[in-house]
Amino acid sequence: MLPENTRRSLPMALLHAREAVMARFRPMLAAHDVTEQQWRVLRVLSEAGSVEATELADRASVLPPSLTRIIKALEGRKFITRNKAEGDGRRVVLTIAPAGAALIDALSPERRIIYDDIERRFGQERLEQLLDLLESLIDGEG
Amino acid sequence: MLPENTRRSLPMALLHAREAVMARFRPMLAAHDVTEQQWRVLRVLSEAGSVEATELADRASVLPPSLTRIIKALEGRKFITRNKAEGDGRRVVLTIAPAGAALIDALSPERRIIYDDIERRFGQERLEQLLDLLESLIDGEG
DNA sequence: TTGTTGTAGTTAACGCGTTAATTACATGTG
DNA sequence: CACATGTAATTAACGCGTTAACTACAACAA
Numbered sequence: 141m142l143p144e145n146t147r148r149s150l151p152m153a154l155l156h157a158r159e160a161v162m163a164r165f166r167p168m169l170a171a172h173d174v175t176e177q178q179w180r181v182l183r184v185l186s187e188a189g190s191v192e193a194t195e196l197a198d199r200a201s202v203l204p205p206s207l208t209r210i211i212k213a214l215e216g217r218k219f220i221t222r223n224k225a226e227g228d229g230r231r232v233v234l235t236i237a238p239a240g241a242a243l244i245d246a247l248s249p250e251r252r253i254i255y256d257d258i259e260r261r262f263g264q265e266r267l268e269q270l271l272d273l274l275e276s277l278i279d280g281e282g
Numbered sequence: 283m284l285p286e287n288t289r290r291s292l293p294m295a296l297l298h299a300r301e302a303v304m305a306r307f308r309p310m311l312a313a314h315d316v317t318e319q320q321w322r323v324l325r326v327l328s329e330a331g332s333v334e335a336t337e338l339a340d341r342a343s344v345l346p347p348s349l350t351r352i353i354k355a356l357e358g359r360k361f362i363t364r365n366k367a368e369g370d371g372r373r374v375v376l377t378i379a380p381a382g383a384a385l386i387d388a389l390s391p392e393r394r395i396i397y398d399d400i401e402r403r404f405g406q407e408r409l410e411q412l413l414d415l416l417e418s419l420i421d422g423e424g
Numbered sequence: 425t426t427g428t429t430g431t432a433g434t435t436a437a438c439g440c441g442t443t444a445a446t447t448a449c450a451t452g453t454g
Numbered sequence: 455c456a457c458a459t460g461t462a463a464t465t466a467a468c469g470c471g472t473t474a475a476c477t478a479c480a481a482c483a484a
Contacts (some may be wrong), residue, residue: 274295
């Protein structure tokens with residue numbers, strides 16, 4: 141059956157929900173001149189150290205063409221470094237730089253506050269339930 | 283508490299879930315040379331007939347600058363018509379045109395099949411549950 | 425070695441999201 | 455009326471998503 145109104149349309153609901161959540165994080169990122177996608181890339185590198193471009197794109201949920209642009213931007217600001225992989229001239233290895241790690245650290249407290257606030261307002265149990273459903277939807281449809 | 287991995291990060295989960303769902307609809311829209319946003323605008327106009335730009339942007343979840351571009355594209359293909367509101371020269375009134383209505387009708391059967399398939403695979407009860415949680419998240423955070 | 429096939433990244437083109445600035449018109453105040 | 459303020463829509467600028475095309479390098483076979 142077709143959704144009779146957009147509010148009960150799954151794609152629309154997912155879009156709005158994401159907008160609502162990201163609205164809380166956007167000001168923080170904007171204040172440090174980092175886009176949402178750049179932030180995801182930095183976080184992955186921060187957790188993993190050095191990662192090859194393909195794996196980085198996958199883990200940060202960014203498409204290869206976007207990653208190319210993001211790398212340029214982050215490298216220009218000395219947040220990351222870029223090197224060719226030894227043994228395979230096609231591959232590129234990205235590594236977090238001190239300035240990038242510093243940015244992650246600087247934003248962590250604020251991130252935690254926002255996360256905690258969402259969890260408190262929405263309810264921890266329902267948040268887990270929502271994450272379970274989303275995870276299942278992703279696996280079932282992906 | 284900060285999510286320890288991206289899979290349990292709410293923004294990331296919402297992004298992936300939406301990607302997974304939209305992947306089912308994208309080929310249909312691409313086959314008719316309509317973007318996701320153009321499709322949303324058309325659907326709103328199809329349901330409501332004539333709508334002013336501001337309300338249309340709101341109901342289709344599109345920002346005003348995007349709507350301006352979308353209107354140009356849809357008007358160029360004679361899917362909609364654009365007129366100034368009588369009594370207020372600033373406002374713009376959009377109306378669905380026959381070609382636009384025809385596109386909606388042409389895609390409806392396929393839409394239904396996709397929706398039904400998602401509902402069947404994910405489970406109708408869990409779908410309702412997910413929509414409830416999303417709605418609540420939107421209201422609580424928006 | 426040469427040619428083919430495959431893979432990793434990049435570039436290009438187009439559309440949308442986002443924010444800020446701008447234009448056109450409306451409304452209110454003096 | 456003139457002026458300031460407010461509102462609707464557009465334009466501009468920049469970045470990302472998406473797809474396709476392209477470059478560079480690797481692997482393999484003849």
